[in-house]
Amino acid sequence: MNPFTSIWTFLSTTYHRLGSPREFYRISRYVTPVFGFLFLTLSALGAYFGLFVAPADYQQGDAFRILFVHVPVAWMSLFVYVVMAVAGAIGLIWRMKMAFVVTICSAPIGAAFTALALLTGSIWGKPIWGTYWVWDARLTSELILLFLYFGIMAVYYAFEERKTAEKAAALLSVVGVVIVPIIHYSVEWWSSLHQGVTVFAEGGPKMPPSMLLPLAFMAVGFMFFYGYALFLTMRNRVLINERKSKWVRALAMGESI
Amino acid sequence: MSPSQKKRLAIVGLVITGVGVATFLAIMSMQSSFEYFKTPTQINSEGFEGQRSYRIAGLVRKGSVARLEDGVTQRFNITDCEQDITVQYTGILPDLFREGQAIVTVGQFTEHNSAPMLVADQVLAKHDENYVPSEAADAVMLQQANKCNDADGAVTY
Secondary structure, eight states: OOHHHHHHHHHHHHHHHHTSHHHHHHHHHHHHHHHHHHHHHHHHHHHHIIIIISOOBTTTBGGGGGHHHHHHHHHHHHHHHHHHHHHHHHHHHHOOHHHHHHHHHHHHHHHHHHHHHHHHHHHHHHHHTSOSOOOOHHHHHHHHHHHHHHHHHHHHHHOSSHHHHHHHHHHHHHHGGGHHHHHHHHHHHSOOSSOOOSTTOTTSOSSOHHHHHHHHHHHHHHHHHHHHHHHHHHHHHHHHHTTTSHHHHHHHTTOOO | OOHHHHHHHHHHHHHHHHHHHHHHHHHHHTGGGGOOOBOHHHHHHHOOOTTOOEEEEEEEOTTOOEEOTTSSEEEEEEEOSSOEEEEEEESOOOTTOOTTOEEEEEEEEEEETTEEEEEEEEEEEOOOSOOOBGGGOHHHHHHHHTGGGOSSOOOOO
16 A cells, blocks of 8 residues: 555544544543643743743834734634634534534634733733724724634524534634634735734745744644643533433443543 | 535535625725725825824834924824825823834824824834844844835835
8 A cells, every 4th residue: 555545544534533522532532631741842942932032122122022922822813713614614514523512612712812812912012002902903803703702602502402503603603714814914905003914924924033933832832732722622522412322421430431 | 425415515615605705895895994094195185174083104204303392292294205294292102103113193183384284192103014133123223214215115004
């Protein structure tokens, strides 16, 4: 068998196994702590390089260092939304149980990232811009994203019947995905107080490697935090959803699966 | 894929396309209301209404900052490298305020020497997307302060 076929077979079996709540519960037990460890290591490195090694900015001095938290959480607020919407679409089309679980469990994590992005941005804005908040396109669209996350959570909990709730929440997350390009391009399409694109700018990042490196550590670290928090909450939700199945009953009786 | 899955895929695809197109059209029709500020050139050509609040952005014109006799009011020009607007502001300016700095001023217009003057009640500093280590910054800062003198005149606010 050629290597591509075997990699494909491996990915496809892993995907299908993770589609089973029981298999997910079994495998995630080992993967979750690895995600947690990678998050702690990478974000500790990122924080160290960001706070002590990276040089001060010529305009903002040391105040710019909040960037190493603000930018990764803002990226994650969009990344989590995309994952949530894609999982929602998979759930709607293929009626895959676990895809809905990804959507439902991503919402509060994404909401937390969004709230943190707004909060750290506000703290940064006061000393540099001279204000905590303005209603420019970037800040306003990010605030709408927070309300979208709240809406998806509210819709899910508003229905008695779980399958209806899952479909409604998934549909709202799919519909809301238009906000993602709007937030990303808001600083290019319209004038704003918020700065333009630094890292993904045309012609390369407008930032030296000494600042990019800690930012990359933080960004990847926060990605693993998402994986960690997602798997922890998904494990809980799987137990709740499957509480009537044999394997959860067995688990509750102290048997291993 | 089974026929019902294909059907649902088509529905999801249609929903995304529909919402995308609707949003695009809505945004295009309200384009100008998403703009956070106007430029001095826009004001000079469009004129201004007296009782309305405006946000005007530009670079602080080199050598234009002057303090009035009361000691707390400052008057300066902001420019988009084509035209200038005079701004008057009473209060403490942000730390980043200096010649060549991009700022956003908020306030109402009055006539002053038969030209529009913005009486600002808020001055916000606007930093750009460039991050530069402070020890390597001299050349860049010089460039920043002389932005309008650049031959290609590329200015980002």
